Amino acid sequence: MAKIKDPKIDAEIHHGRREKLRNSFEQHGLQTFNETQVIEYALGFCIPRVDTNPTAHRLIKTFGSLAAVFDAHPSKLEAVDGIGNKAAYFLSFLRQFVTYYTSAKRQSKTIRSSQDAKDHLQELMKTYENERFVLIALDKKGRILLQEQFQGTLSRVNVEPRDIVDMIFRVRASAVVLAHNHPEDGASPSDSDVMFTRCAVNILTPFNIQLVDHLIFSKTDEVYSFRSEGLIDLFVQEHKAYIKSRGFETMFAHN
Numbered sequence: 001m002a003k004i005k006d007p008k009i010d011a012e013i014h015h016g017r018r019e020k021l022r023n024s025f026e027q028h029g030l031q032t033f034n035e036t037q038v039i040e041y042a043l044g045f046c047i048p049r050v051d052t053n054p055t056a057h058r059l060i061k062t063f064g065s066l067a068a069v070f071d072a073h074p075s076k077l078e079a080v081d082g083i084g085n086k087a088a089y090f091l092s093f094l095r096q097f098v099t100y101y102t103s104a105k106r107q108s109k110t111i112r113s114s115q116d117a118k119d120h121l122q123e124l125m126k127t128y129e130n131e132r133f134v135l136i137a138l139d140k141k142g143r144i145l146l147q148e149q150f151q152g153t154l155s156r157v158n159v160e161p162r163d164i165v166d167m168i169f170r171v172r173a174s175a176v177v178l179a180h181n182h183p184e185d186g187a188s189p190s191d192s193d194v195m196f197t198r199c200a201v202n203i204l205t206p207f208n209i210q211l212v213d214h215l216i217f218s219k220t221d222e223v224y225s226f227r228s229e230g231l232i233d234l235f236v237q238e239h240k241a242y243i244k245s246r247g248f249e250t251m252f253a254h255n
Contacts, residue, residue: 185218
């Protein structure tokens, strides 16, 4: 025999869940939430007086993950039982809001030193399981004009110097930060890391674009800085010495 739902009991359960989630959010933020609870809590702002937990479970089951839910088109979201037009567009708004916020925050941030670059990238690099290469282009005031990442395998990142040059020139950068991670090794640079950094210096120096640093992050939070180790200054000096020895000073007089 099917159970008859009591509206009063259902309302008490609904109220209790929302109150519990709200208290948890006030105390710990979203740190103690799983993906379903995050969606459930978000839906509570646009679906009043309804237990949104079952709907959140249906969304995760349908799309597979929180990210996939927020990336879904509103028309796809509306196909899930419990999601109306208002809720679908609210979830779409949240995704776009995060993108807008991240962009605005990045534009207001400045990177003027190796430490600034390390602080900016430390948490991001911890999230990568595979090897990633990050390029940050800066204006004269150290504001971020562009931040791009390239994904590769555990042993190799698919990035070419010409790709970097194209992006740097496109945004008219005055300075550049390079970074990548070693997900299975320490932070010590490989021979190819050293060669790549030397190549970057040789490309950027004639155009008076500063290489702020090339940072390598290890899985144990160790960070190697080409700037701190003096290699970037060494590569710049070697480059300028070569230019002078070949009589090219007048070509790059602005240096």
